[in-house]
Amino acid sequence: MAGFFGGKPDPAKVLHDTFGFPAFRGRQEEIVRHVVDGGSGLVLMPTGGGKSLCYQVPALCRPGLGVVASPLIALMEDQVNALRQQGVHAAALHSELDEEKRAAVLRDLGRGTLKLLYVSPERLTLESTLERLSRTDLALFAVDEAHCLSQWGHHFRPEYRQLDVLQRLFPEVPRIALTATADARTVTDIRERLGLTEDPVFRGGFDRPNIHIEAAPRDGARRQILDFAAKSSDGRGAGIVYCASRKGAEQTAGWLREAGYDALCFHAGMEPADKRAAHRRFAGGDAVVMAATIAFGMGIDRPDVRWVAHANLPGSPESWYQEIGRAGRDGLPARSLLLHGAEDIVWARHRLEDSPASDEQKRIERERLNRMVAIAEAATCRRRILLRCFGEDLPADCGNCDACLRPPTLRDGTVAAQKLLSAVLRTGSRFGLGHLIDVLRGERTAKVVQFGHDQLPTFGVGRDVSEHNWRGVARQLVAQGALDVAVENHGEYRPTEASRAILRGEEKVMLREDAATPRGSTRAPSRAKAGRAPVPAMSGDPAFDALRAWRREEASRQSLPAYMIFSDRTLTEIAASRPRDLDELSAVPGVGASKLDRYGDEVLRVLRNCE
Secondary structure: OOOEEEEOHHHHHHHHHHHOOOOOOOHHHHHHHHHHOOOOOOEOOOOOOOOOOOHHHHHOOOOOEEEEEOOOHHHHHHHHHHHHHOOOOEEOOOOOOOOHHHHHHHHHHHHHHOOOEEEEEHHOOOOOHHHHHOOOOOEEEEEHHHHHHOOOOOOOOOOOOOHHHHHHOOOOOOOEEOOOOOOOHHHHHHHHOOOOOOOOOEEEOOOOOOOEEEEOOOHHHHHHHHHHHHHHOOOOOOOEOOOOHHHHHHHHHHHHHOOOOEEEHHHEOOHHHHHHHHHHHHHOOOEEEEEEEHHHOOOOOOOOOOEEOOOOOOHHHHHHHHHHHHOOOOOOOOOEEEOOHHHHHHHHHHHHOOOOOHHHHHHHHHHHHHHHHHHOOOOOOOOHHHHHHHOOOOOOOOOOOOHOOOOOEEEEOOHHHHHHHHHHHOOOOOHHHHHHHHHHHOOOOHHHHHHHHOOOOOOOOOOOOOHHHHHHHHHHHHHHOOOOOOOOOOOEEEEOOOHHHHHHHOOOOOOEEEHOOOOOOOOOOOOOOOOOOOOOOOOOHHHHHHHHHHHHHHHHOOOHHHHHHOHHHHHHHHHHHHHOOOHHOOOOOOOHHHHHHHHHHHHHHHHHHHH
């Protein structure tokens, strides 16, 4: 029967007719057909890699209802609205629905007219919900953001652990778990909890070549981030600045607004209504910038985030990868900036040691932090180091990170390291870095004279090294574990056991030459080397700009984020191909049957007006 697959609608036809895509990407088709046939499994695929299609298409091919466990109300609502734009009867069931809307969802559920239902883990595992589902024809269960289920994951949520009830109560219904970031331990935990140990693990490539990766020592974060934002956006698309604290997020949003950006903040301490309002502003604004803590980690469905900056070092490669993965989900060029300092490393290490976690958990988190430090201080391709954390090896350097485009110079820093360590010891390990640099550079400040440190053998031995470079030496020694900082007091620098071999000359210290990169430099990636990234959106093209203006008005009329009408990538394709009729427009990726019917005539009208 034409258009059918094993007696069910053919997945490729559903993909084209409903979602407007001409073909599956990567392992999508293999996953989709496995689930359509009734199989279960775990999907590891990067943000922007098309995970949602791996359960949405099977739910439309199989008889019955697809149930999706999703962690955030805002994410559920975004995905439901997007599906409705595609002509799919979808709904979300959550605590913020008023009685009338909740009754309407339950009525549709009882009638069997829904194809996809999004629900939080807490509500899904309620006895009343499970009882309703037991009377419903079910196509599949999907567990989105499945890393939340694992105590070893970076966003562990205890309520996810209750989802093991799905295997017990619905053993015949396919279960598919999906996540963008999971190391080997987390993968094992997810599979055991959801009863997927005998089912396949589908690993998509984790590389996101369209994202330019850059890292720099923090040296005036405000200036660095403003410079980066100015070079990363032409007034379209959104940006995110991740901060280590609530106060930092609020202050960052403040100075971004002072600089002229449409900026807002997001953190766990805000009232729920304020967080929802901030999320909606971010989803619907044009060039809005969100300054946020890691609380703004999941639930970001916007495809045109053009840049992500980290004002502080993340605690693990998994967290960092997921957060920078919020950029460029449309496949167009995007940029990320990681700022870091010695204090980040020290605070993370001390916070970890003081946590109530088990020794095993501390060991794992310590290893993750060390991997993150290695990425930040890397002298070679950062992307290769990052991907190794997920068991993936690039065959060659990426050509789209700062270490590839501006390779750092390594030098033998053993003598400088010995001088700094000696200054720490001779001053009694009781002083912060500023004072130590004054001693090394021979500055007779009142404090240096007061403590008699101008009489030390180390006084003035580092006059030939700038203050900026001494800070770089200290930061790298902290990263290498030769120095520690007493964060519980006043930031006193203290040598560790690892410093002994350096002071005795038994271990050579290789350091990055910080002076090799001008301060504040955030040079854009070379187009020649960054050739794997797609062509950017057609800024300045009259048709593209006219289509965006029309999209903005249409989105405002429907009170929807603009990207739900058409993504920038789809508008770029339309502007480039200039379709003359509905048949030609239907061939553009991202234009499914429902959107063609809704918007096709208007899109063609806009194009005719540009001729």
